Amino acid sequence: MGTLRVPRHALLAHKLTQLRRxxxxxxxxxxxxxxxxxxxTVEALRDLPAMPVAIETPVAPMRAQALAGPEPCLVAVxxxxxxLLEGAQRILPEAPVGHLGLVRDEATLRPSEYVARLPPDLARRGALLLDPMLATGGSAAAAVARLKAAGAAAIRFACVVAAPEGAARLAAEHPDVPVLAAALDERLDERGYIVPGLGDAGDRCFGT
Incomplete structure (x- = not known):
């Protein structure tokens, strides 16, 4: 669907099943x-450009592959x-980190921003945007627009579960942004929740 990719990955699917319970x-x-x-994070960044470099192993010199540019910034919604950021930092522990605070009005389902702390070199590095849920697509589209306004040209979006409505909206508003999801679910319900989904990820993550 548009820019959305759902990788076939047995371990990812297994962990998502546990998460949904x-x-x-x-x-x-x-x-x-x-x-x-x-x-x-590994799946979303699999196409980062690489280049050969000369190194020495404990046994012999060799030509090996290394990233051709700086690691992207990690931005958590x-x-x-x-x-998600905790896991992404295990893969890219030296990557700069940004935070975007977006809250969705439960009546209108529209997002509003309450905080934005972004690394200064977004334009040079690009960003991997992290948000477990892609529901209506409003918050995701607003977050991508905020990163573009801050200078980020190369943006990737990673989520756990996506609804068709949200995936379609994000693709329509930002067709240049590839989207990676662990699963594409059935639909949104009347409250804007993903079905079958996994509930409110924030509440379940922090016990609120």
């Missing part, structure tokens, strides 16, 4: 979300994006 406690939910965040 209604009886998974918060501590396990946070751990699983971080583990999924690490897998999604608060709150639930923090769970």
């Amino acid at each position: 209604r009886d998974t406690p918060s501590a396990a939910f946070r751990r699983l979300l971080a583990e999924i965040g690490a897998i999604l 608060l709150r639930a994006g923090l769970g």
Whole structure:
């Protein structure tokens, strides 16, 4: 669907099944979300350009592959994006980190920004935007627009579960942004929640 890609990955699917279970406690939910965040980060960045470099192993010199440019910035959409960020930082521990605070009005389903702390070199590095849920697509589209306004040209979006409505909206508003999801779910319900989904990721992650 548009820019959306759902990788075929047995381990990712297994962890998502555990994450979805209604009886998974918060501590396990946070751990699983971080583990999924690490897998999604690897998958989302699989096409980063590489170049050969000369190194020496303990045995012999060789030509090996290294990133051709700086690591992208990691940007978490608060709150639930923090769970994915933990896993992403295990893969890119030296990457600059940004935070975007967006809250969705439960009546209008429209997002509003309450905080933005972004690295200064977004234009040079690009960004991997992290948010577990791609529901209506409003928050995701607003977050991408905010990163573009801050100078980011190369942006990737990673989420755990996506609804067709949100994926379509994000593709329509930002067709240049590739989207990676662990699963594409059935639909949105009347409240704007993903079905079957996994509930409110922020509440489940932090026990609120």
